[in-house]
Amino acid sequence: MxxxxxxxxxxxxxxxxxxxxxxxxxxxxxxxxxxxxxxxxxxxxxxxxxxxxxxxxxxxxxxxxxxxxxxxxxxxxxxxxxxxxxxxxxxxxxxxxxxxxxxxxxxxxxxxxxxxxxxxxxxxxxxxxxxxxxxxxxxxxxxxxxxxxxxxxxxxxxxxxxxxxxxxxxxxxxxxxxxxxxxxxxxxxxxxNGLSHFPSNMLTGIDWSNMPGVSKKSLFPITDIVTVENSGCIHKCGWCGGSGDAFKRINRCSHTLVQKDMAQYEYEMKKIKEIPGNDTYNLYTCGSYNQSDDRLESILSCISESNLKSIIYDQYHLTSDDILKSMVKANDKTVINLSPQSHDLRISKLSGRGSYNMEEMERWIERALEFGIFEIDIWFFIGMPEQSEKSVLDTVDYCNKILNHFKGKRVIPYICPMIPFLDPGSTFFENPGR
Ligand code: SF4
Missing domain, CATH: 3.40.50.2300 (Response regulator)
Structure with a gap:
């Protein structure tokens, strides 16, 4: 050894x-x-x-x-x-x-x-x-x-x-x-002993300052940090074990979301700033789609102090113009993930998404790029409700259309299969016959 x-x-x-x-x-x-x-x-x-x-x-x-x-x-x-x-x-x-x-x-x-x-x-x-x-x-x-x-x-x-x-x-x-x-x-x-401990806030942030650091010998250094802004979710994607419905079911509680205390979020961002060479790190924020505009503005203000290389946000709705501008102000390498799941609005809605159609999304992408958003990734999935083989292939064609339409810009469509396990506790897992 x-x-x-x-x-x-x-x-x-x-x-x-x-x-x-x-x-x-x-x-x-x-x-x-x-x-x-x-x-x-x-x-x-x-x-x-x-x-x-x-x-x-x-x-x-x-x-x-x-x-x-x-x-x-x-x-x-x-x-x-x-x-x-x-x-x-x-x-x-x-x-x-x-x-x-x-x-x-x-x-x-x-x-x-x-x-x-x-x-x-x-x-x-x-x-x-x-x-x-x-x-x-x-x-x-x-x-x-x-x-x-x-x-x-x-x-x-x-x-x-x-x-x-x-x-x-x-x-x-x-x-x-x-x-x-x-x-x-x-x-x-x-x-x-029963389940009775259900705190209403997340009161412990992570001390990122003790990250092991990037070895000079590493061929593929990992310089990514993931933070969560909350536990649970206000949304109800049927396949997701982290949805609000699944959260209630699994934890046997009546609420769907627990927010991280803002002081703890500030603590995490301060600790991130202490990581040697933190300007080479990317931050993936998980949960910004569960935040009110006011709370998201506070989060962005913390992020702007963190001196990171780039930030990734998942967004459920098409982000408002004001928030887009604040994101760019907080970090000029802002990446937004959109996950309509399917280009077909009907299937997108059946998947728990569908709050915008593809025309609305394309107009929004134009605006977001104008405001200075660095990259937009669009996620489509295979295995969504009532999705046929033809529908999947139509999504592939739509990806091609997006690539041509935004040629030379950082707008990247992805299509991939749903994970090998359906999350236990998710609505689809609980109601397989529906
Ligand atoms: S997949 Fe849907 S339900 Fe699950 S965490 Fe994301 S937005 Fe919430």
């Missing part, structure tokens, strides 16, 4: 080690398993193994560290990609942690997360294994039945329950009062 790596992991101690598993374990022996590739896209720097871990790992790390717990993150996927010859069992044997926390956020990780949990349990039979994330919350009752799963922490915001859990484990306290926890006692009985 790499000696430097060996000494790093021999020393690794933590109250909780968050482990991000690859989509498929062990891909090093089954390199043909690359289906997740179909859900990756040109502008998202991610490998077919989904090596990006959920942002919740970073907020949990900050929240728990602030409360004097030692919380570390192991991105097992990246580690296996960087050191393909690594003996993972020997590495895991050397770590000394009190709890392993594994994310099952996106379904694409289901095999990798379960296999990794099973492997860890074989190596550390006495160390509890905890699952969390959107899919873990949805499938909590199924997950807890696996012999290698001890805890499932459910919900969209688990910061406080996680701190209570670590405290209880440290002090040997009863676990019955910890909200959102589904767990097994020593006899293997499953105990459901």
């Amino acid at each position: 790499n000696e430097e790596l060996d000494s790093t992991y021999k020393k690794l101690k933590a109250d909780i080690l968050f482990v991000h598993a690859p989509a498929f374990y062990d891909f090093r022996e089954e390199s043909k398993v690359y289906f997740p590739f179909f859900s990756t896209s040109g502008d998202i720097p991610i490998t077919p193994l989904y090596d990006s871990f959920p942002l919740g790992f970073k907020t949990l790390q900050r929240f728990l560290t602030d409360r004097e717990f030692d919380a570390k993150i192991l991105n097992l996927t990246s580690l296996l990609l960087i050191y393909p010859g690594i003996d993972i069992e020997s590495l895991l044997r050397d770590v000394d942690v009190k709890v392993f926390g594994i994310d099952l956020h996106w379904m694409v990780h289901v095999q990798g997360s379960l296999e990794t949990a099973s492997l860890i349990k074989r190596i550390h039979p006495c160390v509890p294994i905890l699952f969390g994330g959107i899919s873990a919350t949805y499938f909590a009752d199924e997950l807890i039945r696996y012999p290698f799963v001890d805890f499932v922490m459910r919900g969209y915001d688990t910061h406080l329950p996680m701190a209570k859990l670590l405290e209880a484990l440290k002090e040997g306290l009863a676990l019955k009062a910890i909200p959102n926890l589904l767990w097994k006692d020593k006899q293997g009985n499953i105990i459901d």
Whole structure:
């Protein structure tokens, strides 16, 4: 094993080690398993193994560290990609942690997360294994039945329950009062503490200043940051596990959206500014389509201070002229993603979109470019409701029309298949016959 790596992991101690598993374990022996590739896209720097871990790992790390717990993150996927010859069992044997926390956020990780949990349990039979994330919350009752799963922490915001859990484990306290926890006692009985922790704001921003930095040796340096402005959504795209309806269903709550506290957003932007060489980084903001104009103006004002190279926004509606101008003022390399899903307004509406037709979109693109928007990406998907083969091919023709119409300008249409798993909890998943 790499000696430097060996000494790093021999020393690794933590109250909780968050482990991000690859989509498929062990891909090093089954390199043909690359289906997740179909859900990756040109502008998202991610490998077919989904090596990006959920942002919740970073907020949990900050929240728990602030409360004097030692919380570390192991991105097992990246580690296996960087050191393909690594003996993972020997590495895991050397770590000394009190709890392993594994994310099952996106379904694409289901095999990798379960296999990794099973492997860890074989190596550390006495160390509890905890699952969390959107899919873990949805499938909590199924997950807890696996012999290698001890805890499932459910919900969209688990910061406080996680701190209570670590405290209880440290002090040997009863676990019955910890909200959102589904767990097994020593006899293997499953105990459901119920879901009762539903904070109305996201109160923990990410400390981006401790990013590992870009290695000079890296051939493909990753200089992208993703931030979320909220959890949940005001929109209702039927295939989406993050829609407002899915959010209520999965978390068993009555609200569809939880906004990030503005002070925390400001904190994140300040921390981004502290990253060495941050003017080479791109920021992908996730959730600007859930913001009122006033709140979005405040967000843009924070972004304008961050000194980043470029910013990407997803937009559900065609952005107003005033907001377009503010976006350009905040950063002159502003990229907007539009996702009409289909050029056909009827199919677009059936997909949960359809708030504009293609003529309106084209006129809007002309204006946005005039205001100084740097690039506009238009996303179409295959697999939308009532979409026929002919309709898909008509969308391809429409992409060609767009390319010709905006020749020489940064207007880029994409067409790609819907992800290999329909999100659990989404409206289409719940009502497959409709
Ligand atoms: S896909 Fe639709 S429902 Fe899902 S987060 Fe985006 S806008 Fe909201």
